[in-house]
Amino acid sequence: MHLAQLNLARLVAPLTDPRLADFVAGLSKINAIADTAPGFVWRLVSDEADDATSLRPFGADVIVNLTVWESVEALRLFAYKTGHLDYLRRRREWFVPFGDLYAVNWWIPVDRRPTVGEARDRLDRLRADGPTPEAFTLRVPFPMPTR
Helix, strand or coil: CEEEEEEEECCCCCCCCCHHHHHHHHHHHHHHHHHCCCEEEECCCCCCCCCCCCCCCCCCCCCEEEEECCHHHHHHHHHCCCCCHHHHHHHHHHCCCCCCCEEEEEEEEECCEEEEECCCCCCCHHHHHEEEEEEEEECCCCCCCCC
């Protein structure tokens, strides 16, 4: 099994706005860190670019990050122990607080890639039921199923 991960971010302004210049300039660097991180498997990208910023399935002002990792530990290492952390610390400069859950994790078979629709369903499940083995957070993770 692999770990699927979705997180959403509501932009403070369009990506072309100068307030988002540092974020936009860092996208390639952060994606390269992810792509080479131990345990990284896959990330959603658009047909137009090597990122998913042009995909807006959750609203015109919401960007989506959908990735797959070998484990919770691999995702945590990338998120909190690489250059990604510098950008994470600056998120309030670029994103409006959601006021609700904006990230979810769940286990998928190794040979599958999650869809945006599946990710939406998992986030809705987390919002409705709280953390469960089917939809959880990094703060309240569930172990990889043994089946």
